[in-house]
Amino acid sequence: xxxxxxxxxxxxxxxxxxxxxxxxxxxxxxxxxxxxxxxxxxxxxxxxxxxxxxxxxxxxxxxxxxxxxxxxxxxxxxxxxxxxxxxxxxxxxxxxxxxxxxxxxxxxxxxxxxxxxxxxxxxxxxxxxxxxxxxxxxxxxxxxxxxxxxxxxxxxxx
Amino acid sequence: xxxxxxxxxxxxxxxxxxxxxxxxxxxxxxxxxxxxxxxxxxxxxxxxxxxxxxxxxxxxxxxxxxxxxxxxxxxxxxxxxxxxxxxxxxxxxxxxxxxxxxxxxxxxxxxxxxxxxxxxxxxxxxxxxxxxxxxxxxxxxxxxxxxxxxxxxxxxxx
Amino acid sequence: xxxxxxxxxxxxxxxxxxxxxxxxxxxxxxxxxxxxxxxxxxxxxxxxxxxxxxxxxxxxxxxxxxxxxxxxxxxxxxxxxxxxxxxxxxxxxxxxxxxxxxxxxxxxxxxxxxxxxxxxxxxxxxxxxxxxxxxxxxxxxxxxxxxxxxxxxxxxxx
Amino acid sequence: xxxxxxxxxxxxxxxxxxxxxxxxxxxxxxxxxxxxxxxxxxxxxxxxxxxxxxxxxxxxxxxxxxxxxxxxxxxxxxxxxxxxxxxxxxxxxxxxxxxxxxxxxxxxxxxxxxxxxxxxxxxxxxxxxxxxxxxxxxxxxxxxxxxxxxxxxxxxxx
Amino acid sequence: xxxxxxxxxxxxxxxxxxxxxxxxxxxxxxxxxxxxxxxxxxxxxxxxxxxxxxxxxxxxxxxxxxxxxxxxxxxxxxxxxxxxxxxxxxxxxxxxxxxxxxxxxxxxxxxxxxxxxxxxxxxxxxxxxxxxxxxxxxxxxxxxxxxxxxxxxxxxxx
Amino acid sequence: xxxxxxxxxxxxxxxxxxxxxxxxxxxxxxxxxxxxxxxxxxxxxxxxxxxxxxxxxxxxxxxxxxxxxxxxxxxxxxxxxxxxxxxxxxxxxxxxxxxxxxxxxxxxxxxxxxxxxxxxxxxxxxxxxxxxxxxxxxxxxxxxxxxxxxxxxxxxxx
Numbered sequence: 037x038x039x040x041x042x043x044x045x046x047x048x049x050x051x052x053x054x055x056x057x058x059x060x061x062x063x064x065x066x067x068x069x070x071x072x073x074x075x076x077x078x079x080x081x082x083x084x085x086x087x088x089x090x091x092x093x094x095x096x097x098x099x100x101x102x103x104x105x106x107x108x109x110x111x112x113x114x115x116x117x118x119x120x121x122x123x124x125x126x127x128x129x130x131x132x133x134x135x136x137x138x139x140x141x142x143x144x145x146x147x148x149x150x151x152x153x154x155x156x157x158x159x160x161x162x163x164x165x166x167x168x169x170x171x172x173x174x175x176x177x178x179x180x181x182x183x184x185x186x187x188x189x190x191x192x193x194x
Numbered sequence: 195x196x197x198x199x200x201x202x203x204x205x206x207x208x209x210x211x212x213x214x215x216x217x218x219x220x221x222x223x224x225x226x227x228x229x230x231x232x233x234x235x236x237x238x239x240x241x242x243x244x245x246x247x248x249x250x251x252x253x254x255x256x257x258x259x260x261x262x263x264x265x266x267x268x269x270x271x272x273x274x275x276x277x278x279x280x281x282x283x284x285x286x287x288x289x290x291x292x293x294x295x296x297x298x299x300x301x302x303x304x305x306x307x308x309x310x311x312x313x314x315x316x317x318x319x320x321x322x323x324x325x326x327x328x329x330x331x332x333x334x335x336x337x338x339x340x341x342x343x344x345x346x347x348x349x350x351x352x
Numbered sequence: 353x354x355x356x357x358x359x360x361x362x363x364x365x366x367x368x369x370x371x372x373x374x375x376x377x378x379x380x381x382x383x384x385x386x387x388x389x390x391x392x393x394x395x396x397x398x399x400x401x402x403x404x405x406x407x408x409x410x411x412x413x414x415x416x417x418x419x420x421x422x423x424x425x426x427x428x429x430x431x432x433x434x435x436x437x438x439x440x441x442x443x444x445x446x447x448x449x450x451x452x453x454x455x456x457x458x459x460x461x462x463x464x465x466x467x468x469x470x471x472x473x474x475x476x477x478x479x480x481x482x483x484x485x486x487x488x489x490x491x492x493x494x495x496x497x498x499x500x501x502x503x504x505x506x507x508x509x510x
Numbered sequence: 511x512x513x514x515x516x517x518x519x520x521x522x523x524x525x526x527x528x529x530x531x532x533x534x535x536x537x538x539x540x541x542x543x544x545x546x547x548x549x550x551x552x553x554x555x556x557x558x559x560x561x562x563x564x565x566x567x568x569x570x571x572x573x574x575x576x577x578x579x580x581x582x583x584x585x586x587x588x589x590x591x592x593x594x595x596x597x598x599x600x601x602x603x604x605x606x607x608x609x610x611x612x613x614x615x616x617x618x619x620x621x622x623x624x625x626x627x628x629x630x631x632x633x634x635x636x637x638x639x640x641x642x643x644x645x646x647x648x649x650x651x652x653x654x655x656x657x658x659x660x661x662x663x664x665x666x667x668x
Numbered sequence: 669x670x671x672x673x674x675x676x677x678x679x680x681x682x683x684x685x686x687x688x689x690x691x692x693x694x695x696x697x698x699x700x701x702x703x704x705x706x707x708x709x710x711x712x713x714x715x716x717x718x719x720x721x722x723x724x725x726x727x728x729x730x731x732x733x734x735x736x737x738x739x740x741x742x743x744x745x746x747x748x749x750x751x752x753x754x755x756x757x758x759x760x761x762x763x764x765x766x767x768x769x770x771x772x773x774x775x776x777x778x779x780x781x782x783x784x785x786x787x788x789x790x791x792x793x794x795x796x797x798x799x800x801x802x803x804x805x806x807x808x809x810x811x812x813x814x815x816x817x818x819x820x821x822x823x824x825x826x
Numbered sequence: 827x828x829x830x831x832x833x834x835x836x837x838x839x840x841x842x843x844x845x846x847x848x849x850x851x852x853x854x855x856x857x858x859x860x861x862x863x864x865x866x867x868x869x870x871x872x873x874x875x876x877x878x879x880x881x882x883x884x885x886x887x888x889x890x891x892x893x894x895x896x897x898x899x900x901x902x903x904x905x906x907x908x909x910x911x912x913x914x915x916x917x918x919x920x921x922x923x924x925x926x927x928x929x930x931x932x933x934x935x936x937x938x939x940x941x942x943x944x945x946x947x948x949x950x951x952x953x954x955x956x957x958x959x960x961x962x963x964x965x966x967x968x969x970x971x972x973x974x975x976x977x978x979x980x981x982x983x984x
Contacts, residue, residue: 332741490899
């Protein structure tokens, strides 16, 4: 076994209870987990800084987890941080196909890379940031879907 | 991070280069990997003993890997060996759905369990033990599909 | 058996023969069917009013069917109208996964909800509003794909 | 709306909590639900009589539900009982494709037929009779997966 | 463009209208089409000879089509007949995944091979030999699902 | 067999090694292959003229291949050029479903049409123009993913 530093990348707009669950589990599998928040060019609900802040506040209790933003090729970020593991959630068949495609391309760019898929906890299988934004936008209750750091900010937005 | 002992279960009839690749990669992610060969009730091409022998010979170079047979509920085997990680390959969408189903059921039986999917290396994506048996049965060349311990035994069978 | 008021929601941009077929069949299964036209924020080909008008004209012959627009959380609309059944068409595997995700989320928001999937009639399996718009935009013949109320309006647009 | 008599067919080897949940929900949607136990030619764990008995005992509390065996073309059974609705659960993408295929073929045999898919409750999404048999065979605990009428008979078998 | 001799392999137990449609269309795309009936080891409804006879009678009108049986590795058969094109129907997502797997393995065995998928005609999308056997076994009407050469033999069997 | 003129349509933004491979193989199956570059209304990375130029330069060595732009209903283009075959790559399950939908709609618009799916070469299975643009945008190396005519233009853009 070699060093096991893992990166868990995403847009996290916002960070949900499903994301939190994946990080908690990854933190038990690997020495260190870096949550990598993508700058993203599409118009997001939360700014880059807000998305980083929500994830940071939420994951503070986990000693071997760190939240960082990135605005470059993901594989460059992974390499710069000495990581060689990519953690991805795969909820649906559509996710699985897309993630497999990315895993193959990423290995072409960085041959040391290992991609690891974690199936979602049953209660988060159908939870996505898109659905959270949609419900919150119409005034629905998302208090069981996002951590408190996201909830308070969602309430300010709408 | 807690102890990371992982189990990689299967029928392995026979152990292929795709299986070997998954074990090699798992051995770099986790402290110890136990390859668990299922006794299986369906009529297999190779006996339980042969299937264990092929995997054992093939994986001998890997120091933190061990091959064991089992004839009980998989989760009982995992628990008995102090493991809490299950490694699974997921090549196709059909695999992914079936494996996700198993992951949920297994977590119900053993709540500590973490299932980890490793996508296949590109060159093994469409390799399965079923296809190997089919080609070998008709005298086709499978020398690039299985390790030498399986190849010699396949040649004896047909 | 309790009261069976069903809601069939969509953007209906425009209402197609496939939508019409689903409503006709739902109207034979349930006491009352409310076709709920979403206000939608993305730029649609037809205005909210036009989309409601097309569906209303088309479905006039069905006594237990009513067309209404909505601009709120769907589950709030369903509750307000005393409905507890959601009717959805599921044509493809991609549809099915997405719809299942919505069904789970909706049940979280409204625990009384029952989602019912109707498979499309064979001849409408591959008919979608997107395809209709694409063909009409290029002057193709869509007279067998949409009801007459949509056809005349499509001809005015292009 | 016309009469709504629905048939829910299956092998039910054995009847699980997932099947029970589908019947409970169908019983609230339709006037009458007939659970149709297939005679089946493949070797089943439970006999035809046992499978009927388990479903009958389990569903006794539901006034508008009846359990019957059948050993003919399903569409002939449906017609004989004056039903025109077929209720099916669709848990996975693979299920969905298979069920859609059957729905189309059945409509060819009986043009009045309407097939209705009910998505599984979240907690039963990955529950199947096959998995139940597998766990029970190895002495695992299935008490949360099957109704008591099935549990006692499973304990006698193994 | 090089010579275009194509092989369309299958068990054809029995040959259906869906198979017939694929051959008719392939015969318009390629110089010559060889329908290759697999000997098959699983217990089939029709014997090897019967399955060849049904296909032969049905396809007699097509001048550039020939029916042959084979009992070897498919790629050896393809090579022996100077063909380099394999024609396959792909009706469902499950078919597509399985066929893609075979296409990759076959290209490993015979690098000149080109696999071509033809989508089924809409009316045959959900027609399979398995469904035909199931309906015929219970006395259902399959006259629109199989060619007359299969229909008469099915009526003799049941 | 009738005349076999085939059209391979796409946005080709930009033309990749995967597209090139499909054209090379189609050119060996059919008399003549027309690569049809769609004008496209969504904002593309390359202009219509650039996309046509990249494909034209890349495919120059293939004698029976021609590159043309089109800005009309695809079926009108196909008919105008006396073609009746549409060549499509299908890499993923999601592709397959979408392409099957298009194939059915296209046959409704042009009943003579035959759609042929070619599975991607193994090394291009997970290559898409979207992924190429994403990697190039961040300064990653795409020299093995696109032909030289696309590579030089990508380097000028970024």
